[in-house]
């Protein structure tokens with residue numbers, strides 16, 4: 003549901019991020035990314051490991067300052083939080099129970115206890131962890147912890163959802179179920195999603211658009227508009243001939259970049 | 271790691287045992303090294319007079335006050351240092367400079383300024399705790415993974431939220447650790463502080479004992495300090511589970527492991543075998559009661575000690591049976607957990623030795639209150655228990671099992687238990703113990719009868735394999751029959767009260783058992799005989815004890 007406002011929801015303008023390296027040299031993680039994302043769009047970003055995807059999301063989440071360039075994000079509803087993040091590797095708090103973790107963002111927003119517990123319970127149910135609501139993260143598997151991180155972001159219900167490989171550590175079935183949950187939530191509540199993933203299939207299944215990043219320093223190399231009608235059926239999609247065409251198109255670009263990134267890493 | 275825990279339990283116990291032995295044998299000078307039994311005696315005097323409670327209480331009060339006065343501001347300031355670079359810059363250099371000074375060195379300075387009273391003692395502890403805790407708390411806040419702060423900020427956390435929802439909870443485990451460290455520190459200090467110009471407290475007790483050259487009292491004081499330290503550690507661990515429940519999540523796993531341990535150990539400790547250890551103790555005590563001497567505390571200790579020795583025997587037995595490969599094909603194998611790989615051989619051996627050590631400790635206490643007779647009796651028993659299946663001349667493997675069991679699970683325990691109560695020997699008690707000895711030997715023999723063929727195959731020499739099936743059966747009749755004959759003889763001699771004849775109600779059951787033994791050779795058919803003989807021992811023993819107790823009560827009423 004694109005908004006009537008012609009301005010993009012997120013505008014990334016020639017963004018550069020440079021880290022100080024170990025030996026005083028400069029590590030350019032993001033090397034000039036320009037990207038506009040419209041309101042309600044689901045954009046997937048793929049790219050070789052270490053190409054700056056996480057860095058890009060961190061800048062969007064205000065956790066990192068751009069070295070040069072700018073980002074802009076429009077808030078349309080002051081009642082709703084502007085952005086929420088699902089971190090690579092969950093980032094849930096070990097000292098809180100699953101329920102407290104999921105309710106965390108709501109608590110900071112001042113949602114009254116009864117209401118936030120109900121919301122947290124709902125999302126814990128959606129990710130299938132009812133039995134673990136009162137458990138501590140140490141008692142959960144890696145995949146379960148990742149689902150808690152997801153529920154926490156959904157419960158927070160931001161306008162822009164920044165997701166960094168949120169389904170990375172999940173088995174195939176859970177991954178499918180949660181992709182479904184994400185799509186439902188995205189369709190129900192107007193929400194702009196920036197979704198980083200390693201999986202081309204996942205990007206094609208979920209995204210309106212797939213952006214392919216180059217090896218470090220990360221730039222946008224290629225963009226694919228995904229033509230499949232919504233609501234999508236993740237299984238039926240795979241048999242669509244356009245799916246394999248697009249997969250091959252993205253893979254061609256990505257393969258060269260992965261090779262380059264490998265060579266870079268070996269060179270040190 | 272488990273390995274080490276066992277060893278750490280074992281080594282002090284063994285040390286205490288060796289110490290006692292060395293003194294009893296005259297290798298160590300009693301004046302410089304009072305034996306553990308003497309220290310126990312001193313300690314019980316200190317407990318009896320209430321002095322130890324007064325001194326320990328005052329020391330604890332000083333530690334507690336000093337700890338609160340130093341610890342609470344330290345935690346608060348440490349947290350502030352952790353989250354605020356300005357506070358850190360102000361406090362860190364000063365605290366770091368004072369931290370390494372041994373705080374006991376400050377005592378003279380504090381005494382000069384604050385005098386010799388309570389204030390200076392409490393202050394010394396407070397100051398030392400403060401500097402230790404403040405730095406540790408600050409560093410545990412600084413060590414919180416910065417990712418958590420980022421997560422919190424991405425959900426809109428303000429500075430205040432960052433402190434209460436991230437910095438504080440994330441550093442709680444570290445804070446708990448520094449509190450434990452601080453408490454350990456305070457305990458070390460209190461003793462030193464009380465050496466100087468105190469009129470009471472546990473440190474004073476130790477110092478005064480030194481001045482009086484009362485080394486037993488000095489050691490008793492040290493034991494109390496160790497005990498207090500241990501109790502506080504346990505209490506702080508509990509506090510940690512309350513404050514840091516997310517780490518205690520692993521506690522639940524630990525509990526599950528506990529249950530698993532019980533499941534594994536239960537058959538190995540042979541729980542049904544303990545009536546054999548308890549009944550003779552109770553018999554000895556009831557005979558002593560009949561003779562007019564009964565001390566319930568000593569009775570309780572004797573029972574616990576006897577169970578420990580039995581436990582030790584069972585475990586060491588299990589260990590050596592495994593070593594010798596005896597149980598490999600045991601059909602009804604008691605235990606066998608080592609063969610099944612459920613328990614490591616060393617675990618079983620270590621637990622057995624630890625049980626012996628506990629039994630020995632209790633024995634030492636009883637020695638300290640009743641004299642050396644129990645010492646020699648106990649040493650003899652432990653040695654027999656150990657060499658029952660261990661060592662080159664394992665009694666159980668050279669056909670002496672029944673005789674050893676007869677003597678030690680019968681007369682020896684009864685006499686020991688009697689002696690602990692009455693502090694004298696008595697021939698009637700020896701005679702009255704014979705029926706129990708016969709029956710307990712019958713239990714072992716029933717086991718050997720059942721396993722006769724298997725044992726022979728594996729070359730395990732028991733009296734049964736040496737005698738052969740026919741004569742082994744006669745041995746069973748002799749043991750069971752001997753029970754009743756010896757009982758009737760003691761009654762006829764006027765040694766045992768006629769009320770003990772109440773045990774004759776078990777005679778039909780005994781005859782039934784002898785019939786089965788005469789008719790059967792199959793292990794499966796003989797299995798119930800083993801169980802029933804053990805039951806007979808329990809029923810007969812209980813009735814015998816009842817007989818003595820009733821006779822005692824009737825006598826006691828007669829005096830009224």
Ligand SMILES: Nc1ncnc2c1ncn2[C@@H]1O[C@H](COP(=O)(O)OP(=O)(O)OP(=O)(O)O)[C@@H](O)[C@H]1O
Pocket residue numbers: 021022023029030031049050051052053054055056057058090218
């Ligand atoms: N704090 C930092 N200091 C220095 N270099 C950094 C820092 N964070 C990231 N980098 C470097 O920046 C580059 C991009 O990192 P980033 O985490 O954004 O990669 P990514 O695309 O998310 O990789 P992956 O797919 O493996 O998660 C990497 O080469 C990394 O080594």
Ligand SMILES: [Mg+2]
Pocket residue numbers: 055056057090166
């Ligand atoms: Mg990443």
